[in-house]
Amino acid sequence: MGTLQAVDGVSFSIKKGEALALIGESGCGKSSLAKCLIRLLPRNVELFKGHIYLDGVDLMKLSDEEFRKTIRWQKISIVPQAALNSLNPVIKVGEQVAEPLLIHKSIDKKEALERVRELFSLVGIPEAFVDRYPFELSGGMRQRVMIAMALIMNPEIVILDEPTSALDVLIQANIMNMLKRIKKESNLTFILITHDVSISSELADKVAVMYGGQIVELNDAENFYSSPLHPYSQKLMASVPSLREDKQPEYIPGSPVSLINPPKGCRFADRCPFRMEKCSEEPPLIPLKDGNYVRCWLHAK
Amino acid sequence: MSFSYRAKRFLKDLFHYKSAVVGIAILLLLIGISIYTVTAIPYDRATYLWQAGKGIWLDNPRNALPSWVNMFLPKKLPETIILDTAKDQRGVTKIVVPFGKTMSKVIMEFTFNYKYDDFPSEINLFYSSNFTSAPPQLTVYWVKPNGEKFKLKELTLSEKGGYYISNDEELVKMFTNYIREKLGKEPDYEVTPEIALFAKEDESILKRETVSPMKGEYHMIIEGMLFEENSDVNTKLIVYGKVHGMAGTDHLRRDLTIALLWGTPIALSFGITAALSIAVIQMIVAATSAWFGGRVDFVLQRITEINMTIPFLPTIIMIAVFYKLNIWTLLLVIVALSIFGSGVKTYRAVFLQVKEFPYIDAAKSYGAGSLRIIFLYVIPKILPTIIPSLVLSVPDFVFLEAALAILGLGDPVAPTWGKIIDDAFSAGALYKGYFYWVLEPSFLLILTALGFALLGLSLDKIFNPRLKEV
């Protein structure tokens, strides 16, 4: 069929303790990007190159075995999408959360479960639930378990892939509250992947908008939410229905660009209201302050 | 567009699997054989032939191997040689010379070339004559390639009869004496008429292991007298070979190809009809059970469970022992006993799942009735599960019919593969070394099973990944 160019030249940097929101719709490549960071790529991957620097070390230079032993889950962990079904139904949740500890560190089970109990209280799960099975837990509780599992090895970076998409509003808010608290107390670095612009603002210090496998805008939260620069970001913001403001939400006509044969030039050009002649040429990264950028001819000087 | 598009996609998927291609090829071959058989040899004729009534098969040797085995054997086995004065053939001459007022002298001569490495299995001379009161008389002579002439017998004829040379003990005695005189010793085994008439007359004849036929031109000369004016006589010499036809013959001289050919449509129609009707009825039972739930479900499931604990094969055997069943009644009984089987449970489980699908709800909301939903919405969804298991179950029924036939419980007149094996066992085929008699029908049974299995497994591979999306 062809090569699906899921991620096509993505660059960004995050400071310790910062939260980056990666916003995009389905098919934009954000989940693939997450898998690149944690190196859990499917077998039919054809091209996987570039550099990922963590604390100055290029992770791409590590072999798969080294990555597994030193980085995955210990430095970078992930709460995967649809995590509610990621739990093994026949093992108690406490044991499942303890598993990474038992694999990577030589501590005994009792100690591991202690640590699990600590984490449970951090994420807001009653300690008694350590002995429960997944089916006994509600959706919100299961999500908290997955978050606890991601934190068990004290990683530096936690990737959250659509952490609240299947949850009810109140539970969603509760979990975002909990994440805010953890971020404040532990100085963890978060990468939040979501299609929900409103939810992203609950955590994000920096925002990256993805379209067609590329980042089209990278900006600080203050700048982004008040005045998005890229036409796609603007359309995305305009499509969010608002509760408090009197704003008619608009929708984006057309459909997301195909990742198999991406068009030449700017990938959003077909759907862009500000399209110009120049857009048939691929726009460069126009730098903004503080390492931010936007990929659009409108902002070129 | 819709159906042909789907059909094309489906065929493309299917042919991707080599095993499916092989399976389909086998099935097409079998279907082709069936169609040919049914049109070329009508069923009535086949059963008539297979009954082996008087003299139908008399021209065939008994228990002959298929003639193509000669391609693989170093020693060529003889084929049957038939020479008939009533037919216009090469090697047959008949001269009638009037003799006196009403009598005639008749001289018939059969000439043939014998080039085989083994002896004939049997030799018979059949005659038919017409006369009013005075039967003709014949004298039969035999000339071997080395020129030796033997007088075999003097016959007084009836209207129809035969000189069964293979049973002629006088001939054996005469020949043994002849050899003793010629070579000074007797053969150290029981000489048979076939050996007597065809063996090389040198030292080799003395031992069974070394005796071999004399190759060359043979003559049978029959001189006779007809005593009445309108008398006539015709003789037919049959030197029976050890090979015959595509499939050989059985103990009743029947050409096995008839039963093997006819076994094909019977096996296919039996298997497919059984598998299809059982699957369809089970599906309807399961659908009813799952859809209506409650008491209906309860009753149907208990019936199914009870039926499943009753052992199937012993029950069938019992019924077949008590009632002589013909093949179609047997089919009915098998279907009746299988309806409430494990398929009901499997299909019901799938139905229960599909019942909860959103589009079923939607159908209810625009007024679709239960029957419509079951047939137009649920069944199409579960057909992909049913079809592979249906195809795979066909060989089960083919084998079942064959097994019952082998036990002697099958249809006594139908020429099926199982019946061939039954006859073979009854006649002690394996003891006597007539392996082809058992191997041929077995091979066809296995081929049929293979065809359906290959197709069914490939269908399973195609249909079931989609089921996993459920």
Add this chain to the structure above:
Amino acid sequence: MAEDRVLLSLRNVRKWYSIRKGVFGKMVYVKAVDGVSFDLERGEAISLVGESGCGKTTLGRTILGLEEPTSGKIIFDGREIANSDKKLMKWYRRQTGFVQQDPFGALPPFMTVKRILEEPMIINKVDKKERQERIYRALTEVRLTPVENFLNKYPHMLSGGQQQRVVIARAIILNPKLIVADEPVSMLDASVRIEILTLLKELQRRHGISIIYITHDLSTTRYFSEWIFVMYAGKIVEKARVEKLLKNPLHPYSRALLAAIPDPDARNRFVFRELPPGEPPSLIDPPRGCRFHPRCIYRLKGLCDEKEPPEIAYEKDHFVSCWLYAQER
């Protein structure tokens, strides 16, 4: 107030499911819908909002006739629908349309779009020529054009948004007076959601169809409906015109729902939201009195935990079931 402005009327509708605990245990009831009453006018759209497990889906299905109410009255166009005879139900089915949450699951995967749209008409004996016309019209209205391109496609060949349009086309093909849409956009991408909701709104305006829009996402209700009904644990706790509810939510639960939904704002990450503790109650053994009281910071001891609050008309077009408002006005 003209009586015939009201299309649908629910009076104290209950839907209880009976479960037997264990083989010989006693019978318990899951009170999924426990006393719901409201009126829906012709051409009006209401949003039925609540979290999962509050009974909104069950209520929707009961209104559609997919479930029989355990008690209470459902009156549609002057006729009693609850527990009625087959003929009436058949008529009722033509008057209602259903748009479901899962667009792919709602379409039979082995039927083409044309066939899917024909089915309701075949069942309801629309003649052949008329069927063609209606299919054409319906697909044009949901903006799946050119129509010929879509007629022979199978559901899996369409995108989520297109599938949902087919579902909507099917729902309107019998010219219903009422559509129940249960989470019609929650499985679709954010940008497609507005498209579909806008489409439903257009259809409502153009044909005067009443719509019951069931959702847990309050933020979409604003543009879409005239009224918002908030549902909690099988009961409707607040009913108000959209602007009134959003400006002045009365019930503590409604307040919590509104507070929990962020608008995109960079300051959100520094703000901890006030949320009611705990989780929604079991429907088998709901709390005594007001069902929200265990989680409510304003609860009045002796009242909220003893007696169920009545429905109070707080102002015009604004009703709330909460003791806090019993004395006022």
